[in-house]
Structures are given as C-alpha cells and as structure tokens.
Amino acid sequence: MALTDEAIDKIKGMITSGELGPGDRLPKEADLAERLGLSRNSLREAVKALSMIRVLDVRQGDGTYVTSLAPDLLLDALSFVVDFHRDDTVLQFLEVRRILEPSATALATERMPVEDIAKLQAVLDQLGDNPTIEALVANDLEFHRQIAAGSGNAVLCSLIDGLSGPTTRARIWRGLTQEGAAERTREQHQAIVDAITARQPDLARSWATIHVAGVEEWLRRAL
Amino acid sequence: MALTDEAIDKIKGMITSGELGPGDRLPKEADLAERLGLSRNSLREAVKALSMIRVLDVRQGDGTYVTSLAPDLLLDALSFVVDFHRDDTVLQFLEVRRILEPSATALATERMPVEDIAKLQAVLDQLGDNPTIEALVANDLEFHRQIAAGSGNAVLCSLIDGLSGPTTRARIWRGLTQEGAAERTREQHQAIVDAITARQPDLARSWATIHVAGVEEWLRRAL
DNA sequence: TCCCCCAATACATCGGAGGTCTGTTGTCTA
DNA sequence: TAGACAACAGACCTCCGATGTATTGGGGGA
Numbered sequence: 001m002a003l004t005d006e007a008i009d010k011i012k013g014m015i016t017s018g019e020l021g022p023g024d025r026l027p028k029e030a031d032l033a034e035r036l037g038l039s040r041n042s043l044r045e046a047v048k049a050l051s052m053i054r055v056l057d058v059r060q061g062d063g064t065y066v067t068s069l070a071p072d073l074l075l076d077a078l079s080f081v082v083d084f085h086r087d088d089t090v091l092q093f094l095e096v097r098r099i100l101e102p103s104a105t106a107l108a109t110e111r112m113p114v115e116d117i118a119k120l121q122a123v124l125d126q127l128g129d130n131p132t133i134e135a136l137v138a139n140d141l142e143f144h145r146q147i148a149a150g151s152g153n154a155v156l157c158s159l160i161d162g163l164s165g166p167t168t169r170a171r172i173w174r175g176l177t178q179e180g181a182a183e184r185t186r187e188q189h190q191a192i193v194d195a196i197t198a199r200q201p202d203l204a205r206s207w208a209t210i211h212v213a214g215v216e217e218w219l220r221r222a223l
Numbered sequence: 224m225a226l227t228d229e230a231i232d233k234i235k236g237m238i239t240s241g242e243l244g245p246g247d248r249l250p251k252e253a254d255l256a257e258r259l260g261l262s263r264n265s266l267r268e269a270v271k272a273l274s275m276i277r278v279l280d281v282r283q284g285d286g287t288y289v290t291s292l293a294p295d296l297l298l299d300a301l302s303f304v305v306d307f308h309r310d311d312t313v314l315q316f317l318e319v320r321r322i323l324e325p326s327a328t329a330l331a332t333e334r335m336p337v338e339d340i341a342k343l344q345a346v347l348d349q350l351g352d353n354p355t356i357e358a359l360v361a362n363d364l365e366f367h368r369q370i371a372a373g374s375g376n377a378v379l380c381s382l383i384d385g386l387s388g389p390t391t392r393a394r395i396w397r398g399l400t401q402e403g404a405a406e407r408t409r410e411q412h413q414a415i416v417d418a419i420t421a422r423q424p425d426l427a428r429s430w431a432t433i434h435v436a437g438v439e440e441w442l443r444r445a446l
Numbered sequence: 447t448c449c450c451c452c453a454a455t456a457c458a459t460c461g462g463a464g465g466t467c468t469g470t471t472g473t474c475t476a
Numbered sequence: 477t478a479g480a481c482a483a484c485a486g487a488c489c490t491c492c493g494a495t496g497t498a499t500t501g502g503g504g505g506a
Contacts, residue, residue: 002458003458003459004458018475022451038459038460038461039460039461040460040462041458041459041460041461042460043460059467059468060466060468061466061468061469062467062468062469085453102447199461
C-alpha cells in the first residue's frame with residue numbers, strides 16, 4: 001500500500017478510535033508528518049483526500065480540524081461523485097430516487113410540523129406565472145429538499161439531495177423539450193402538499209411515486 | 224479557491240466534457256501540471272483526491288487513467304465515509320436501509336435468474352454450525368450483496384452495500400451474537416430466499432423489512 | 447523462436463524555501 | 477477605559493529539484 005494511503009488510514013483510525021473527535025484540531029503539518037513517519041508533501045495528499053470527502057476542514061493560517069462528521073456533510077461528496085455519470089446511468093439513479101422519495105414523503109407526512117408544511121406551500125407559491133427553466137429547476141430542488149428534510153432523517157435527506165444532482169440536467173432538457181411538463185409538475189407538487197397537509201401518508205407516497213415515475217418514464221423514452 | 228481545488232475542477236471538467244473518457248490515459252504529471260498551470264506537487268494532491276473517490280486510477284511506472292466510472296466504483300467511497308459515523312447516526316443509516324433493502328429484494332424477486340437464486344441458497348448453506356463472528360459478518364454481507372445485485376440496478380446495489388459498511392455490520396453483529404440472534408437471522412435469510420424462489424415479491428419485501436427492522440429495533444434498544 | 451536483462455518511462459517520496467492568510471497581542475488614540 | 481490600528485507569530489499554500497521505485501517494452505543471447 002502506498003505511503004499516502006497508509007497515512008489516510010492512520011488519520012481515519014485516529015478519528016474512529018476517538019483520539020480525535022469532531023471539531024478537534026490536528027497537530028500541525030510538520031508534527032503530524034513526523035509522527036506518521038512521512039514527508040509533509042505526502043501528508044498533504046492524505047489530508048487533501050480527507051478534506052475532499054469533508055472529514056477534515058483545513059483553514060489556511062489557522063489549522064486543520066475534524067469536521068462535525070454530520071451525515072449531511074459526508075454525503076455531500078456524493079453529489080460530486082454522481083456528477084461524473086453519463087446519461088445511461090442516470091436512469092439507475094432515478095430508479096433509486098423512485099424508491100427513496102416516496103418513503104421520505106410518507107415519513108414527512110407523519111413527522112413534519114404544521115409550520116414547515118406552510119413553508120413548503122410557500123415554496124410552491126413563490127413561483128411566478130412564467131418562470132424560467134432555471135427558476136423551475138431551483139424551485140423543484142428546494143421543494144424536494146424540504147420534504148426530504150421533513151423526513152427527520154439527515155442521511156435520507158442528503159442521499160436524496162445528492163441523487164437529484166444528475167437528474168437535474170435531465171429535468172432541464174425536459175423543460176426545454178416538453179411543453180406541458182412545467183404545469184403538470186406544479187399540479188403534482190400541489191397534490192403532494194395537499195396530501196401532507198391532510199396527513200395521509202399513503203396518498204402522499206403515491207403522489208411522490210407518480211411524480212418521480214413521470215420524469216423517469218419521460219427520460220426512458222428520450223434515451 | 225485554492226489552486227488544487229481548481230485543478231480538481233479542471234480535471235473533472237475534462238472528463239465530464241468528454242475530452243477524457245473511461246479508460247483514457249492522462250498526460251504525464253509534468254505535462255498536465257504545466258498545462259493546468261501549477262506544480263507537480265499540487266497536481267498530485269488533486270489526483271490523489273480524485274483517485275480516492277475512484278475517478279482516477281494511478282499506476283506507478285505506467286500512468287494515470289480514468290476509471291470505468293461505473294456506479295459501483297464511484298459509490299464505493301460511500302463505505303469509507305460511513306465508517307466515520309458513530310452509533311447515533313448509524314440508526315439513520317439503518318432507517319434508509321429499511322427503505323432500500325425491501326425494494327431491492329422485491330426487484331430481485333422479479334428479475335433474478337434461477338441460477339442466481341441457487342447461488343443465493345448456496346451462500347446460506349455454506350455457513351457451518353458454529354461460525355465465528357467474522358464468518359457471520361462475511362456471510363451476511365455476501366447474502367445481501369447478491370440480493371442487491373439481483374435487483375439489476377448497480378446504483379441501488381452499491382448504495383445498499385455501502386450504507387452498511389463492514390465496520391458497521393461487524394459492530395452490530397458483535398452485539399447481536401451475544402443475544403443469540405444468529406439463528407433468527409438465518410431463519411429470516413432462508414425465508415427471504417424461499418419467497419424469492421416462489422417469485423412472490425410482496426412476501427420477499429415483507430421479510431426483508433422484518434429482517435432489517437429487527438436489527439434496527441435491537442440497535443435502538445442498545446443505545 | 448523464446449527467454450532474460452536492461453534502459454526508458456512515469457509515478458512515489460522527500461526536504462527545504464518563500465509566500466499568504468489568520469488570529470493574537472500590544473500599543474496608540476480619543 | 478474602550479476602541480482601533482499595526483506588528484507578530486503560527487499554520488497552511490505553492491513551488492522546486494533530486495532521488496527512489498515499479499512497469500513496460502525492446503534488444504541481445506541461447
């Protein structure tokens with residue numbers, strides 16, 4: 001195994017063993033390099049890799065710290081990864097979303113406080129009459145994010161959020177190529193909010209399924 | 224933005240733009256560094272980060288290549304990330320598993336070829352009478368991996384695989400075996416295989432739900 | 447024709463130097 | 477005394493040049 005990978009494992013070990021907790025500061029580069037028995041350059045590669053996946057937070061002029069290790073932070077890296085995928089695998093991501101999103105919506109129906117439901121409605125309302133494609137997509141993203149957050153499960157939330165990345169592009173194309181899509185999306189979003197407001201999980205789940213399946217079906221035909 | 228991060232973005236751009244495809248070889252370090260306008264050391268940090276998440280594959284003495292970019296490769300990094308989580312967030316991961324695994328099992332029930340079902344049964348059979356914890360963990364991992372693979376969705380498969388990393392699983396098993404849950408798990412595994420063999424998706428889904436929920440419930444009590 | 451050796455290639459690792467950013471401290475002024 | 481400014485030290489950022497090491501492919505010998 002390469003020296004750098006070893007260093008990564010050792011730092012990982014320092015964290016998982018509890019020697020380093022969230023928010024703790026690492027020894028300075030030179031000291032840590034000496035302790036791990038490698039050069040600063042090699043150590044920096046290890047630290048860079050760990051900061052990429054949000055495990056470490058390096059601040060120039062200050063020091064290197066362990067992040068909060070919150071699930072949403074760590075799963076953030078997911079969206080970076082899915083960016084690399086080409087159109088043919090996007091369908092698989094969408095299939096997974098069709099599994100996750102309905103469940104998240106059902107959970108949100110049960111757990112979401114009334115005031116958050118109001119915020120959800122507000123998101124829908126703030127969309128004007130003739131929004132741009134970008135505004136539509138941004139609004140859609142925000143809508144689904146709030147529902148995912150309403151599930152009360154940070155892991156589920158950021159997973160859905162991350163998976164939505166690659167499908168975003170697809171939605172933009174959809175908006176460009178399919179005229180009635182925007183209006184239908186709005187209707188479905190409203191139906192989901194209504195179901196949540198009425199506290200009917202199975203109805204909310206069904207609408208969410210239909211909503212995602214609609215995008216999926218369109219994409220399947222388009223490819 | 225740091226120079227290294229810029230380099231990461233540029234390399235990412237070279238791939239997403241199609242200039243570099245899966246399997247392609249990158250220019251050698253010195254050339255690429257010059258082209259991107261930075262030193263070799265800084266470039267190496269960028270390459271290291273990208274190879275961490277399996278986007279690049281560096282081979283000493285040969286060169287640096289773009290990987291296949293297959294979903295399973297890229298989501299592999301997930302298990303690394305999951306390892307950092309402590310017991311309190313593991314519950315959230317398990318909750319997500321309880322959403323994904325039943326659906327994957329149901330999909331596998333419909334799509335899995337007969338010979339793969341036989342292999343699945345073989346996995347269960349090859350476990351002896353008094354297995355070690357390591358054997359249990361490995362067997363459990365293999366069982367669920369084969370089912371996930373049977374769903375025919377690589378993204379779903381590696382997501383499930385990554386969500387309960389070996390570390391997490393081992394930790395859970397260590398606790399479970401102390402309560403003699405090994406036998407119950409084996410029965411549930413068998414029930415899942417039976418349902419798949421009978422091609423009854425709803426039954427398979429239910430067993431999978433029960434199976435995951437059992438672990439989840441135990442963990443909830445243990446914390 | 448086959449096999450072994452070696453030179454070329456490319457990544458791995460190292461140590462040091464100069465630059466830049468940040469937080470702190472000490473001083474000056476109102 | 478309170479606030480603002482300047483100097484300082486600590487820590488990361490970037491680069492350079494050199495040496496070590498693994499892989500590959502070609503040339504020479506049997």
